[in-house]
Amino acid sequence: MTPHVLIMEDHYIVASSVADLTNSVLPGAEIRKAATFPKGLDLLKTGPPVDLIILDMQLPGGDSYGMVGTLREVQPGVRILIFTASEEPKHALHFFSAGANGFLSKTALPEQVGVAIRTVMDDKKYMTEQVHQLVVESFFKKIAPAKVFDNDVLSPREEDVLALLLEGKQSTQIAQDLNMKISTVSTHKTRIFEKMRVTNVIELFRKLKPED
Structure with a gap:
């Protein structure tokens, strides 16, 4: 062949x-x-x-x-x-x-x-x-104790979505910026929320960008 x-x-x-x-x-x-x-x-x-x-x-x-x-x-x-x-x-x-x-x-x-x-x-x-x-x-780093919300537990694509979420962008904008389907963005958001132990973007923002 x-x-x-x-x-x-x-x-x-x-x-x-x-x-x-x-x-x-x-x-x-x-x-x-x-x-x-x-x-x-x-x-x-x-x-x-x-x-x-x-x-x-x-x-x-x-x-x-x-x-x-x-x-x-x-x-x-x-x-x-x-x-x-x-x-x-x-x-x-x-x-x-x-x-x-x-x-x-x-x-x-x-x-x-x-x-x-x-x-x-x-x-x-x-x-x-x-x-x-x-x-x-x-x-060996990953099997060692680590915080659940450590960025290195996210996949590269999840990190891309996370960055845009923290910029305040909606799913449709993220889909356009990253050239992916809206359903795929939603899947990544769900996984990010699970890994960060939050239920919405506001909680996510507060966890990753706490007030001084």
């Missing part, structure tokens, strides 16, 4: 190089490219099912960690490999929490890119040793 790959990268040379590397790992792969997130989303909606998305974290038109969830709303089982020039420790955990299958720096050697693609295509997680250590540390 011919693998279908979607490369979402706005730099032409980088996208072409990744396409060549992908062809060397997956001979005969059907590869499409998108230089913006909306274009990639359109290709995902209108084209044949995709086996792998190689996604630039800073793709124009995207919303960082939220891109993973948006792509999965279209094709839930698609494998997503984040390919970025940003520092790994700062973003890797958030992307894995959002559901990414792998995280790779653009400074990686071609051999590493090949390993990452093979690993993700085998339905395994790919991460560098540095990121693996962060995952281990994060795990």
Whole structure:
């Protein structure tokens, strides 16, 4: 079966190089490219099912960690490999929490890119040793006693919704700002309220922004 790959990268040379590397790992792969997130989303909606998305974290038109969830709303089982020039420790955990299958720096050697693609295509997680250590540390941090309303118990998408709630925005505005369905916003709000042990936005605001 011919693998279908979607490369979402706005730099032409980088996208072409990744396409060549992908062809060397997956001979005969059907590869499409998108230089913006909306274009990639359109290709995902209108084209044949995709086996792998190689996604630039800073793709124009995207919303960082939220891109993973948006792509999965279209094709839930698609494998997503984040390919970025940003520092790994700062973003890797958030992307894995959002559901990414792998995280790779653009400074990686071609051999590493090949390993990452093979690993993700085998339905395994790919991460560098540095990121693996962060995952281990994060795990032990989370099983240690912590306040229920600690921000780090929220998913990246819930943090996005929380930030907009604290700005006083309504669900319809949040849905527009984050490019998600109103029903999805409502689900995130419910989970936030449960984790924060509040019943409404006013209580949430008071808990996170207490008066001096």
